[in-house]
Amino acid sequence: MKELNLEYIRSRRNQLGLSQLKMAETLGFKNSSTYLKYERGIYSFKAEQLPILANILNCDISDFFIINIAKIEI
Incomplete structure (x- = not known):
């Protein structure tokens, strides 16, 4: 199962010097607290x-995901 790597998104935003307000505006949110x-x-x-998020953060959508592999005991 894949899940979003929110730490990557936050880290990438900070690397690019993008504010939460800029992210909110680009994604069409009301304010930065929503973002x-x-x-x-x-x-x-x-x-x-x-796709909008990937464009803002200049990365691929696949960069957002972590693959969780469940271990099965035999």
């Missing part, structure tokens, strides 16, 4: 927001 809730995982990014 912060997405970045902290309180809200989940929607599939249609991922």
Whole structure:
């Protein structure tokens, strides 16, 4: 199962010097506190927001995901 790597998103935003307000405006959120809730995982990014996010952060959508592999005991 894949899950979003929110730490990567936060880190990449900081590397590029982008504010939470700039992210909020680009994604069409009302304010930076709304964006912060997405970045902290309180809200989940929607599939249609991922290409916009990748464009802002100058990365591939695949960079956002962590693959969790469950271990099966035999």
